[in-house]
Amino acid sequence: MLEARDVCFSYGVAGRVLDHVSLAVRPGEVVGLTGRSGVGKSTLGRILSGHYRPLSGRVIIDGEPHARGFNPVQYLSQSPAFSVDPRWTVGRVISEAWRPDEAMLRAFGVSEAWYDRYPHEISGGELQRVAVLRALAPGTRYLVADEISAPLDPLTQAQIWMALLAHAQKNGLGMLVISHDRPLLRRIAGRILDL
Amino acid sequence: MAELGERQTLEPLILPRMDNRVRSFAAAAVCLFLILLIPVAALMAGSAGVAPDFTARLVPPDWAHWFGTDQMGRDMFARTAKALTTSLWVGLFASACSVLIAVVMVLVSAASGRWMDALVSLAIDATIGLPHLVLLILICFALGGGPFAVTLALALTHWPRLARILRAEVMQIKQADYIISARHFGKSWAAIAVGHVLPQLVPQMLVGFVLMVPHAILHEASLTFLGFGLEPTSPAIGVMLADSMRYLTAGKWWLGLFPGLCLLLFVLCFDAVGNGLRLIFDPRTAQT
Amino acid sequence: MTLLSFSGFGLSFRRYHGLLASCETPVLNDIAFTIGRGEVVALVGASGSGKSLIAHAAFGILPPNARMHGSICLDGQPVDERTLPALRGRRMALVPQSISHLEPLARCAKQLRWAARRAGRPTDRETLARHLEAFGLDGDAAKAFPHQLSGGMARRMMMAIATVGDADLLIADEPTSGLDDENAEIVLSKLRGLADQEKGVLLITHSLAAALPYADRVCLIRNGRMEGEEAACAFDGAGEGLRSAYARALWQALPQNGFQVAHHA
The missing domain is CATH 3.40.50.300 (P-loop containing nucleotide triphosphate hydrolases)
Incomplete structure (x- = not known):
């Protein structure tokens, strides 16, 4: 189980962004997280993924805190363009995390023809598939998806989520889906939390 | 209804816009030409420019002596070529050493903790805080002058500005999402420094190097002009300019003018190449 | 109509491939x-x-x-x-995509006045205040610098600035x-x-x-x-x-x- 226990956070001197927040995601469960803009959804997502350390409170992954090495809680952002090195080819980008097999590539609509290209040479939707696929390495047990389909067209959005949900179900992956889009959350999440 | 296409194709005829790349390549070509030509001219001159010829003292520029002769009858063209050759080697070598110092310091400070970074920052600020020339004079004086002392002094004084730029760059790169991703894929700092950070620094290093060369050359000339650099007998722009001062009031204008102009041309070319490279490597201006 | x-x-972009070769x-x-x-x-x-x-x-x-x-x-x-x-x-007026299109060092009221002046519209305090009011923005918002506005207010401010020229x-x-x-x-x-x-x-x-x-x-x-x-x-x-x-x-x-x-x- 991925748990946030009594997490507080603030940026510098500004007021509290998160005030004693707790939530839990079980393996294989899809939890939606929504709320007004600026309420700290992304911050909570990054804290759960170990990008930020909470001011107080703890994050527990299957009974253990965050440790060095491969992080079992992977974070996916809205803009994949920033989460891949612009100087690396797509093939090198993916293999930084793992080497997916043919079936995985097909499931996520990633073509091996992109492997020699640079991130700016494929479209935003294609790059988001690459980023999603990269994060699904064997060591990943939980996924925090922060508005990953917001800038995509509805078709690409549906394709990515179908593939992701099937993979999560098969591998018992727990997911926290952060989004403004309530219809989307109602479609994919087992329960929806309002922050 | 005016077709936009028409207007667009006419534009180059009305105002030929000089492309940054074309300009940079022109400057690079001139630079390369000078780098090749000056040492060759210096070699071909043989003993001219060094051996005195008291039958032809202070001759104004003519076809035999393009830049005239000096008070000892030495050909100023050959002397300028030799001086610039020295400047070139000193400038290139000192700049290369400086870039190396800057990169090593920045990467070490990035890979180690906060203390090391504070130490490197302090070194940068302290070196920038002292006037360049004072530090140069001190180092040169301590080492007793000569080409080696000048090169070492230049190498030891020119790294901080580049180091500061590189350090800011590294700080920014370290915040990038893809570095954070790499960390969470379990990559070590060393792997990240080599795989993600260093390739990003190469353009800055190259630009820093090219822009540092003219700086170093000017400082070498200043040091020598002030008498702390190369030997007063050796052909050096600084020595020639210092000597020319005594004859300027006597109307011997060519003694200072030609070496000065050559130095200026040389420095401007390097500067143009460096600035062009900077624009090409910057993604915001790469396509202009 | x-x-x-x-x-x-x-629309095409001219891009460099390598050092000098370019293509559209x-x-x-x-x-x-x-x-x-x-x-x-x-x-x-x-x-x-x-x-x-x-x-x-x-x-x-x-x-x-x-x-x-x-x-x-x-x-x-x-x-x-x-x-x-x-x-x-x-x-014609543009409501830009992000707050970064506003001048960060000028207060919003000033930027609204600039836009009105460029369009040849009245720039007196009352007219501009009335215009802001139509977008649900008050005097505090007008006095603020762009980065001090919340996302929704910033968007409305950019719309107010875009529409001031009518x-x-x-x-x-x-x-x-x-x-x-x-x-x-x-x-x-x-x-x-x-x-x-x-x-x-x-x-x-x-x-x-x-x-x-x-x-x-x-x-x-x-x-x-x-x-x-x-x-x-x-x-x-x-x-x-x-x-x-x-x-x-x-x-x-x-x-x-x-x-x-x-x-x-």
């Missing part, structure tokens, strides 16, 4: 649509489909390596760099990105209100679902091409009224509808 028209419009990379092709008075036309496409470039082309603020072909006309008159200075801010045509580039539903609704109904006052509005957005309740017509952009124009009211039921298969596939892929991945060529 047609206000703005794009016909046969295309097309980014937009065969863009043709019109906006009439009293209409909200939505330009819908995924991010990176090139839709913002259409707005930038209309205002002549493309990067220098861009090449255009085709024509853009306002009221039948060509829009180009000779006519643009008289059009920008007076006849331009006939308003182009809003992603006016709802980063806003929650409540603020997005405020912004979009403002745009609808402007169209109802006989202005023309071009709404550029990636969200088909958000645009539909406020738009009259929808132009779909995919990979730099127009994939058809549809009446907003045709997006209904199973999409039987939609003309193109692509529009139907998009409509059925929305989570509030089927969330189906139809295989579309």
